[in-house]
Amino acid sequence: MVVIDEKIDSVNCKPTNSEYNPYEHRKVLKPSSDIRATANIIKASLGSGLLAGPLAFSNSGWAVGILGTMVVGLICGHCIHILVKTSRGCCKIDKKPQLNYAETCEAAFKHGPKCLRRFSKAASIFAEFSLLSTYVGVCCIYTVLISDSIKQLIDRYISTVDLPVEYYCLMILIPLCLLCQVKYLKWLALFSILANFFLVATYVVCLYYIFGDEIVFTDKKIVGDPARFPAFISTVIFAMEGIGLVMPVENAMKKPQHFLGCPSVLVVAMSAIVFFYSTLGLFGYFRYGDLARGSITLNLPIDDWPAVCAKIFIALSIFFTYPLQFYVVFDIFKRYTDPYLKDNCKNITDIGGRIVGVCLCVAIGIALPLLEQIINLVGACFYSILGLIIPGIVETVFRYNNLGKFKWVLIKNIIIVAFGLTSLISGCTVTVLDIIAILNKRTE
Template identity: 60%
Template sequence: MKMNGDPVEKAEKDYNPFEHRKVEKPNSDARALANVLKASLGSGLLAMPVAFANAGWSVGIVGTIIIAFICGHCVHIFVDTSRSCCKAERKPLLNYAETCRAAFANGPKSVRRYAKAASVIAELSLFFSYMGVCCIFTVLIAENFKQLFDTYYPVVTLSVQYYCLILLVPMSILTQIRHLKWLAPFSFLANVLLVLTFAICLFYIFKDPISIEGVRAVGHVSRFPAFLSTVIFAIEGIGVVMPVENAMKKPEHFLGCPSVLVIAVGIIIVLYTTLGLFGYFRYGDSVMATITLNLPVNEWPAICAKVFIALSIFLTYPLHFFVVVDIFTKYVNPHVKKQYMDIAQICMRICIVWFCGAVAIALPMMEQIINFVGALFYSSLGLIIPAIVDTVYRWPDLGKYQYILWKNCLIMLFGFICLVSGCAVTIGDIIQNLREQSTV
């Protein structure tokens, strides 16, 4: 594909996609960093202590750092492949699914016929991944508010499902925002609230002397897949990466060193390992799906943390929702007349929000949903697909001793192990929980 004199190689040399991008409301580097961080921070960060409880603290530290580097590398190779595909097809930008299609379309002749299938699989992975995230966010916000209302307004005790139902109204309003630039202030505020929540959690963690008695350095091997699923879910934000990179004023600043991606991965590693390690030290095996639920309900700092994280996730919801609605818009808009476009967008966004709410109401098991989404969808989206796409596009030149092929094969193997083992453990946990609920 990329031999000397090849048309694709010539196109890559002659065409600079950055010079042809016309973004209506471009984001600065700081706003792009805020969106990338918010895509990877949130409910996943607060679930890190339970991840460490599954793996043990020593395995948790090493595993989190390794997984963060692998996920960051997968984002890097996918964005780099996307830029190469833009040059090959002389297009200013490509989204996630379009990159998968273009990589196959410009790859070896034997795989070009699978270009459309690659695009469909990528879109399905994106769709189900971020639908799952929206369901998780709904349950997380509902559980934090339920805990507070049950304590301070016990006159009426509602189930988590009712709180999920109530949340659908403000969520339907917030998701009517249609430009990433307008979401940046919400992402910034959500980041501030998340940092404050993080600080309050650390305050309670270090409030009294920490004892490591009873905590395990290495967890039971049967729970390690749950650790992998939680960390992958927590760290992965690749579905938001392409919209963010495509909307940057200076997209060349996204990769490299230092860059938006490198800074984001560094911050993520520090925050995740810190809260995961010391949160597990403080609460041990009694740590809950999100650490804010372990905080007391009768002290103002803890109350603020519960409110802050609920608001932070609420403000983050439209950023993840953006990926879902983008896929819907692609298939719906061609069938809608121009004069009805706005009303179609409004109705479509409301329907998606309520569908996610219905799933959350039907299955309000946050830890299990996190593990399932991380294992099944994020392993595919953030590990397996980027490795396959990079391999296909670079097939004519895989480096000395074909190190790119071997490296990507290891990433794919790791992704498949996470997918199969994580799904198996999570399904077992869900069945066990349902049995326990049926006997109560």
């Protein structure tokens, strides 16, 4: 009974005099401020997904797009909230200063119902695999997006050069390898702030072209084809989710207690993400309609200098975001290799491992340079698992003795997991069919 009482207190996150406080025991080498943590969370979620907003709205129709963006943003923010809250509860029970994503899943099952405790290690491995798959996919998308932007500029201003996008992927390989040698989130936050600046500048330029001429509303769909709704949801989930970086950011904060609450790092970051995505998606769809591409910058005219600046800005923004996303990939690799390495070998292994990891991500991006489809696939499959299904299950398992009046926590999480599974199955089906159709056209 003592353990159960302590667990209920930890879920409510109300420290008592005798309760272990993980914040007092955290020793972070280079802690981040609230501003830097907010910048990292915004940049972790808001990248190429923001620019795919008009394409998402063309799949859903503008009314469904607005409502759907707000609902998905609320669900994604809530899933982040319950994951962090569960992690804090597990820290208090295990008397550990911090836990990462996979460790939180393992601890939740370890302290859950007796029949599920034997699955604690399997939960950890599944979470690690989901993280790795998700962020390798994100790094591939970023590789293709940067290369597409560079190719457009080169094709326009250097007419003698006509190279496929795969060659541009190879050209940015060395700069990405160098940038990914940055080790600490505190330093990566500086790149995130710079990337956010370029992203906001791109957002402003896009609005400049959107409102440059009269917008015609009459031919725009209020409600799109229901068969394309899964593609819309997949794109929005991709844009909203950055859950793989949530635990590293929260664990690296100088004042981690500021991550949750109202106002808090999470509330400010998610509000900014929903605002930017819904406005650009809505007005971008009003301007370009069904011609919207996987990144709105690819719809901008190539002859005007503001459009050229926007293409350069987004390429730089995604470039400076790349090491933040790659941080998750390498963090997993490092946790599994460090115990087997001598101290004098760790630095060389770090450098070599980062180079090999970037090369693998670029190679996958070269093999599948279908930007819109990769975005939908990563959003539908990987982010649905990582950002919706796992948090809903983990909170339910951890709070099995305290599910609230009428078991509202259980009912709420069943809805979240069902939404995640529906997004996963329907989104993957639609995206795979799109990829097959595109490949068939290329072979004809």
